[in-house]
Amino acid sequence: MSIAQSAPVARDAGVRRPVWPLVRSVLLPLAGPIAFLAVWQAICMAHVVRPVLLPTPFATFSFMFDALLHGTMLEDAFVTLSRVLFAFAIGAVLGIPLGVIFGSNERLYRSVEFLIDFFRSTPASALIPLFILFFGISDFNKVAIAGFGVFSVVVFNSAYGVMNARKSRILAAKVMGASQLQIFRDVMFFESLPQTMVGLRTGISTALVVVVVAEMFIGSDQGLGHRIIEGEQVLQITDMYASIIVAGLIGYALNMLFMIADKRLIHWSGH
Amino acid sequence: MTALADRSAATDVPFITVRGLGKSFGKQLIYDGFDLDIPRGTFTTVFGPNGCGKSTLINLMSGLIPFDAGTVEIGGKDFRSATIGYVFQNYRDSLFPWLRALENIEYPLKVRGVPRAAQRERVERLLAAFEITLDLKRRTYELSGGQQQLVAILRALIAEPDVLFLDEPFSALDYEMTLYMRDKLQTVFMETGLTTVLVSHDLEEAVYLADRILLLSKRPTRVVEVIPFDLARPRTVEIVGDPQFVATKQHALHLFREEMRR
Numbered sequence: 001m002s003i004a005q006s007a008p009v010a011r012d013a014g015v016r017r018p019v020w021p022l023v024r025s026v027l028l029p030l031a032g033p034i035a036f037l038a039v040w041q042a043i044c045m046a047h048v049v050r051p052v053l054l055p056t057p058f059a060t061f062s063f064m065f066d067a068l069l070h071g072t073m074l075e076d077a078f079v080t081l082s083r084v085l086f087a088f089a090i091g092a093v094l095g096i097p098l099g100v101i102f103g104s105n106e107r108l109y110r111s112v113e114f115l116i117d118f119f120r121s122t123p124a125s126a127l128i129p130l131f132i133l134f135f136g137i138s139d140f141n142k143v144a145i146a147g148f149g150v151f152s153v154v155v156f157n158s159a160y161g162v163m164n165a166r167k168s169r170i171l172a173a174k175v176m177g178a179s180q181l182q183i184f185r186d187v188m189f190f191e192s193l194p195q196t197m198v199g200l201r202t203g204i205s206t207a208l209v210v211v212v213v214a215e216m217f218i219g220s221d222q223g224l225g226h227r228i229i230e231g232e233q234v235l236q237i238t239d240m241y242a243s244i245i246v247a248g249l250i251g252y253a254l255n256m257l258f259m260i261a262d263k264r265l266i267h268w269s270g271h
Numbered sequence: 272m273t274a275l276a277d278r279s280a281a282t283d284v285p286f287i288t289v290r291g292l293g294k295s296f297g298k299q300l301i302y303d304g305f306d307l308d309i310p311r312g313t314f315t316t317v318f319g320p321n322g323c324g325k326s327t328l329i330n331l332m333s334g335l336i337p338f339d340a341g342t343v344e345i346g347g348k349d350f351r352s353a354t355i356g357y358v359f360q361n362y363r364d365s366l367f368p369w370l371r372a373l374e375n376i377e378y379p380l381k382v383r384g385v386p387r388a389a390q391r392e393r394v395e396r397l398l399a400a401f402e403i404t405l406d407l408k409r410r411t412y413e414l415s416g417g418q419q420q421l422v423a424i425l426r427a428l429i430a431e432p433d434v435l436f437l438d439e440p441f442s443a444l445d446y447e448m449t450l451y452m453r454d455k456l457q458t459v460f461m462e463t464g465l466t467t468v469l470v471s472h473d474l475e476e477a478v479y480l481a482d483r484i485l486l487l488s489k490r491p492t493r494v495v496e497v498i499p500f501d502l503a504r505p506r507t508v509e510i511v512g513d514p515q516f517v518a519t520k521q522h523a524l525h526l527f528r529e530e531m532r533r
Contacts, residue, residue: 168364171335175357176379176430186378190369268368271412 091150099158124149157199161192286311293340319487356427373407
């Protein structure tokens with residue numbers, strides 16, 4: 001309402017009112033979510049969808065807060081998040097050094113290029129049955145699959161970053177008398193960092209996707225994926241929606257975290 | 272006076288010696304049996320037609336790109352064991368943006384394992400010597416183009432190199448900054464007496480800075496002429512009206528156009 005009222009005033013005055021920056025920075029980003037909730041509420045009120053399939057936004061969010069504060073939702077979220085982080089750590093710790101080694105040796109990279117491209121193009125979720133065969137339906141299994149997904153994107157991006165390090169800076173270090181090791185540590189590493197960060201960011205998203213899917217299909221009794229599929233099967237639909245939202249919030253938070261880290265760590269990119 | 276006399280006496284001794292240099296890129300022959308002597312403590316500028324291998328010449332002499340045949344000696348030893356200061360045309364792609372300006376300048380010392388305190392001290396001395404005021408705490412990309420190239424020059428000087436190579440160092444700067452940087456570079460040269468080789472695509476700049484202008488031919492590259500220019504330093508912008516400057520520039524231009532016509 002306040003938007004509709006303030007707009008004509010600003011036009012009358014003929015100048016940009018100081019309220020506009022506030023509108024732009026706070027209200028504008030909120031417009032989408034508010035519209036989304038409004039449509040959701042409207043669908044519920046119009047009885048287009050049966051209430052048993054779609055609870056109101058209010059019911060969903062109040063269930064979510066209640067389940068987080070008094071129920072087991074927080075625990076499930078924590079289990080999912082820790083699996084994601086564990087998988088991410090495994091993928092990154094193995095993927096970065098290996099990627100850097102591949103990237104710094106063109107011949108080595110050419111010989112494994114197909115494998116890397118193949119596995120990073122294969123959906124990690126397609127490997128779930130295979131992993132079940134090898135690791136059973138253990139807890140580690142979920143982490144292992146997601147870790148593999150992270151690994152394949154991280155290896156590729158780190159290798160790519162090293163291979164495409166700007167030659168001019170390497171030459172500059174060389175003419176200053178830097179040894180091969182120094183060039184590697186002081187130049188190539190930093191040159192490849194932006195691309196490595198791209199790999200890590202893609203990796204954390206992949207990890208969340210794979211962990212949630214794995215929790216749905218590899219017999220588990222905890223985690224958001226488990227909670228979502230169980231909500232659907234026993235018709236605790238409100239729980240299902242609330243769990244989806246929590247999973248989404250985790251993904252959003254992780255993304256934000258990586259964007260901030262990226263800006264801080266790679267302050268020079270874009271200059 | 273004595274220092275100047277010493278330098279002119281030393282001028283006759285070749286410091287950089289190139290013999291039988293050969294280099295081709297694919298089928299394109301750039302250098303074939305190329306010989307060159309550059310005396311100690313002189314400022315040599317390299318000028319010639321586009322694509323004649325001006326930059327390639329200093330890249331070969333500094334070991335940035337390998338050559339196919341011949342030898343390059345600096346100060347009587349193989350060029351690989353000489354300390355080389357090199358300033359790239361593109362400062363943006365040659366400085367390290369993840370380091371601060373100060374750390375960039377110190378890097379050649381860090382590579383040599385000079386202790387931190389001594390690194391800092393040498394940078395201070397260098398800045399004082401050339402009356403340079405720069406906020407060295409800043410990131411390189413926060414500095415202006417001229418300041419960045421100044422950082423690159425200081426980085427090239429910090430390890431007290433045997434020779435200083437510059438590849439069209441001012442071509443990306445505006446005219447005002449170019450004039451300022453030429454003067455700074457002249458000051459550096461006068462203070463240090465460092466054997467300097469600068470590649471230029473600007474004949475006025477080439478004459479302005481030079482003791483000797485090395486005029487190169489089209490490919491395969493030979494030396495057309497080494498034109499001496501011994502007007503007293505410090506030279507200022509006014510010298511562009513000096514008869515000796517005008518005559519030297521005209522002579523160089525004449526040779527250049529002859530070469531283009533071939």
